[in-house]
Amino acid sequence: MKAIKISNLQKAYGSSLVLKDVNLEVDSGEIIGYIGPNGAGKSTTIKILIGMIPDYAGSVEVMGLDVKANPLEVKRLIGYVPENASLYDTLSPMEYLRFLGSLYELETDQIEEKATELLRLFALYDQRDDRMTTFSKGMKQKVLLISGILHNPEVIFLDEPLSGLDANAVILVKEILAQLKHAGKTIFYSSHIMDVVEKISDRIVLINKGTIIANGTFEELKSQRETGSLEQIFNQLTGNNQHVQLAEEFIQVMNR
Amino acid sequence: MLRPIFLRLGVNFEQLAAIVEVKLKMDNRRARFNQWNKKQSESNGTFFLTLGLYFLMASAFSVFIYFSASITAVYSLVFAMMMFMLAMTLITDFSAVILDSNDNAVLLPRPIDDRTLLIARITHILMYLLSMMLALAIPFMVVTILKHGVLAAISFLIISLLSLILIVFLTNIFYLVLMQFTSEERLRNVINSFQIVLTFIFMGGYRLVARLVNIEALMNGVDTKVQWWHFLIPPIWMGNSMNTIIKHEFDSTKFLFLFLTLTMPFMVVFLVNNIFSGVFNQKIAGMDIAKRQEKTPNKVAEKGLAETLSSIFTGTSMERGAFEFVWKITSRDRKFKLRIYPSLAYLLIYPIFMVGTGRSEGSFQQQIEHLRESTGMGIVVIYLCGTVLLTIRSQISQSEDFKAAWLYELAPISKPGEILSGSLRAILVKFLLPITILLCIVLSIIWGVNLLDDLLFGMLTITNLDLLLSIGMSNELPFSTEIKKNGGGSFIRNMAYVFLAGIIGIIHYFMMQVPYVIGVFMLIQLALALFLFKKYREVGWEKMRME
Numbered sequence: 001m002k003a004i005k006i007s008n009l010q011k012a013y014g015s016s017l018v019l020k021d022v023n024l025e026v027d028s029g030e031i032i033g034y035i036g037p038n039g040a041g042k043s044t045t046i047k048i049l050i051g052m053i054p055d056y057a058g059s060v061e062v063m064g065l066d067v068k069a070n071p072l073e074v075k076r077l078i079g080y081v082p083e084n085a086s087l088y089d090t091l092s093p094m095e096y097l098r099f100l101g102s103l104y105e106l107e108t109d110q111i112e113e114k115a116t117e118l119l120r121l122f123a124l125y126d127q128r129d130d131r132m133t134t135f136s137k138g139m140k141q142k143v144l145l146i147s148g149i150l151h152n153p154e155v156i157f158l159d160e161p162l163s164g165l166d167a168n169a170v171i172l173v174k175e176i177l178a179q180l181k182h183a184g185k186t187i188f189y190s191s192h193i194m195d196v197v198e199k200i201s202d203r204i205v206l207i208n209k210g211t212i213i214a215n216g217t218f219e220e221l222k223s224q225r226e227t228g229s230l231e232q233i234f235n236q237l238t239g240n241n242q243h244v245q246l247a248e249e250f251i252q253v254m255n256r
Numbered sequence: 257m258l259r260p261i262f263l264r265l266g267v268n269f270e271q272l273a274a275i276v277e278v279k280l281k282m283d284n285r286r287a288r289f290n291q292w293n294k295k296q297s298e299s300n301g302t303f304f305l306t307l308g309l310y311f312l313m314a315s316a317f318s319v320f321i322y323f324s325a326s327i328t329a330v331y332s333l334v335f336a337m338m339m340f341m342l343a344m345t346l347i348t349d350f351s352a353v354i355l356d357s358n359d360n361a362v363l364l365p366r367p368i369d370d371r372t373l374l375i376a377r378i379t380h381i382l383m384y385l386l387s388m389m390l391a392l393a394i395p396f397m398v399v400t401i402l403k404h405g406v407l408a409a410i411s412f413l414i415i416s417l418l419s420l421i422l423i424v425f426l427t428n429i430f431y432l433v434l435m436q437f438t439s440e441e442r443l444r445n446v447i448n449s450f451q452i453v454l455t456f457i458f459m460g461g462y463r464l465v466a467r468l469v470n471i472e473a474l475m476n477g478v479d480t481k482v483q484w485w486h487f488l489i490p491p492i493w494m495g496n497s498m499n500t501i502i503k504h505e506f507d508s509t510k511f512l513f514l515f516l517t518l519t520m521p522f523m524v525v526f527l528v529n530n531i532f533s534g535v536f537n538q539k540i541a542g543m544d545i546a547k548r549q550e551k552t553p554n555k556v557a558e559k560g561l562a563e564t565l566s567s568i569f570t571g572t573s574m575e576r577g578a579f580e581f582v583w584k585i586t587s588r589d590r591k592f593k594l595r596i597y598p599s600l601a602y603l604l605i606y607p608i609f610m611v612g613t614g615r616s617e618g619s620f621q622q623q624i625e626h627l628r629e630s631t632g633m634g635i636v637v638i639y640l641c642g643t644v645l646l647t648i649r650s651q652i653s654q655s656e657d658f659k660a661a662w663l664y665e666l667a668p669i670s671k672p673g674e675i676l677s678g679s680l681r682a683i684l685v686k687f688l689l690p691i692t693i694l695l696c697i698v699l700s701i702i703w704g705v706n707l708l709d710d711l712l713f714g715m716l717t718i719t720n721l722d723l724l725l726s727i728g729m730s731n732e733l734p735f736s737t738e739i740k741k742n743g744g745g746s747f748i749r750n751m752a753y754v755f756l757a758g759i760i761g762i763i764h765y766f767m768m769q770v771p772y773v774i775g776v777f778m779l780i781q782l783a784l785a786l787f788l789f790k791k792y793r794e795v796g797w798e799k800m801r802m803e
Contacts, residue, residue, distance in 0.1 A: 052665045071668075075667060087657070088585060095580070098580070099577045102578070103574060103577060106573070108576075
């Protein structure tokens with residue numbers, strides 16, 4: 001059984017086609033680096049996969065379940081950490097996680113025990129009963145990461161999960177991802193930070209203008225292109241090579 | 257056209273116009289957090305509904321102008337009513353706009369002076385209040401033309417606009433004085449109590465005018481003698497000025513009233529503009545910084561009242577979660593309190609004023625005696641206090657953190673009704689229950705214990721009414737929509753609900769004339785409530801609002 005199976009996925013907002021014919025299969029225990037320029041359709045793909053956008057054309061399956069037909073079952077099996085997400089920050093991390101746990105209908109004791117431990121591992125134990133209004137972006141991001149995995153999901157969708165984290169937390173999260181993979185969890189990792197994606201991903205999927213234009217391991221992509229880093233490959237495939245000229249123009253306009 | 261006035265105030269007109277334009281544009285695009293796709297809704301239906309309601313109210317009221325013999329009395333009352341309505345909207349719906357610290361990050365780093373920013377905020381609010389004022393003033397104007405001629409009507413319009421300026425800037429002065437004398441840290445804590453005090457002051461002023469101008473004066477033209485403190489109440493200046501203009505009577509007192517009417521609005525503008533504007537942004541900016549520094553008093557108890565109560569009052573796990581969630585956020589979200597407490601105070605104070613000043617003569621003791629004879633008044637008090645429920649219900653879906661509502665989409669929620677039901681239970685226990693207990697005491701003191709069954713019956717009825725409306729109509733999850741800043745939102749719903757509750761109250765009054773009827777119906781209501789709660793829990797996604 002594939003962890004994720006997308007066939008002929010199309011999604012339009014009004015008359016503009018955001019996703020045109022996306023096809024993708026992901027095995028259990030894989031870490032997928034999902035990259036693409038701004039507005040390429042990354043977030044839309046993820047939102048469809050987790051059941052937040054139900055009106056699309058084509059077929060989307062997560063853990064063998066059709067997302068449109070069984071949205072609740074799918075939601076139980078997946079975890080999601082959105083980019084720059086808001087949370088109800090007048091609550092404390094414990095209270096927030098308890099509320100979230102109750103939405104998943106988990107046992108209160110179990111939520112509390114797990115949440116306390118996870119907060120401790122992220123060095124938030126002393127702040128577990130503080131209101132999150134005072135939290136820095138990185139601290140909130142840690143709470144969001146915990147909220148995404150609290151219910152022990154099979155497939156985890158991460159959108160720019162490292163943003164705001166300090167270097168220590170980044171190393172920790174990367175290691176956690178590696179271990180989650182060993183435990184057989186599937187990770188769908190979307191980010192703009194190319195060197196992280198290059199290092200952690202088993203496979204890299206590049207989407208541009210609503211279609212997947214590259215899909216393979218970093219080595220495979222590199223051998224096709226003869227360039228060094230993922231950043232350069234990305235630029236070659238999706239951008240134009242005029243960045244030097246663009247930067248010059250930028251300065252000229254500013255000086256006007 | 258307005259440009260010279262603003263330039264006169266020392267305001268950068270281009271910046272002001274740009275700020276106000278953008279703010280109005282944003283008001284029209286308040287997006288609702290919605291279920292499936294992020295579309296924008298560009299209409300402000302409720303606002304126009306409010307205008308329509310104001311128009312109707314003013315039309316009904318304007319009959320007095322036609323039949324009244326005393327010009328001073330009737331216009332004092334009209335101005336008092338208009339100013340009171342605007343002041344209440346200002347306090348309940350626009351406080352958040354005046355004290356908004358959201359645009360700090362955008363505006364404060366820019367080269368905009370304090371005065372321009374403050375006047376821009378006030379102008380933004382004035383835009384809305386102006387349309388409300390016109391909705392109120394037009395019916396009065398029409399009747400004034402019929403009765404006193406065109407010149408009087410034009411004077412009326414001008415004085416109305418002056419009263420609008422007066423009330424807006426006066427309210428601002430209250431806020432600004434408060435800011436002047438409190439630290440940023442304290443300001444956030446006292447602002448709610450302050451709004452309640454303001455509500456008291458304005459309501460007191462309104463009742464005072466209404467009492468001065470009794471029916472006798474209205475009908476027979478017997479004017480009360482001018483007292484020194486009449487000079488402290490703006491609507492009375494204005495009423496006297498209208499009299500002067502229509503009747504062409506001049507003497508020193510009349511002249512003083514006219515003088516106050518014409519100059520005071522400009523005085524308050526001057527005060528706000530020149531003396532207070534400096535402190536304003538500094539404090540508003542401070543509110544933001546203070547928010548980040550509050551570290552120590554920030555700890556919350558690990559297990560508190562909410563957890564205990566939720567285990568008593570809720571069934572399913574989702575319901576329990578929602579109960580605790582709503583319970584906690586309603587006590588902590590400062591913006592929520594800012595929106596809810598003034599209207600709570602308004603609803604609670606209103607019955608007191610109504611009961612307290614219903615009869616204008618006699619000692620306190622005699623008034624109580626008087627009240628005892630009319631049990632109908634007790635019923636009115638019960639239903640007025642019950643409307644508190646609706647006020648809170650209309651606000652509970654709104655939050656500054658509405659974007660955090662993505663978690664409702666993410667979690668496997670089969671029946672959002674469980675969350676709604678948990679949320680309603682929290683509101684009932686937290687707000688309606690204490691009010692009911694308070695009323696128990698008050699009613700027992702005034703009318704004795706025989707009204708207590710009516711109290712229970714009334715509260716059950718209101719709960720059931722709310723449940724019925726909620727099950728029948730579309731719902732929103734708690735704290736999932738953006739705060740509606742365009743005003744009118746809470747006010748109009750209160751008015752509509754007061755109307756419904758009024759009808760039920762009248763039926764109730766007739767029912768209580770027959771012994772045992774209330775008791776029997778109470779059992780029916782109780783059974784209905786249990787049934788409705790069960791139904792409410794079953795509400796599915798199709799009943800949730802998604803645009």
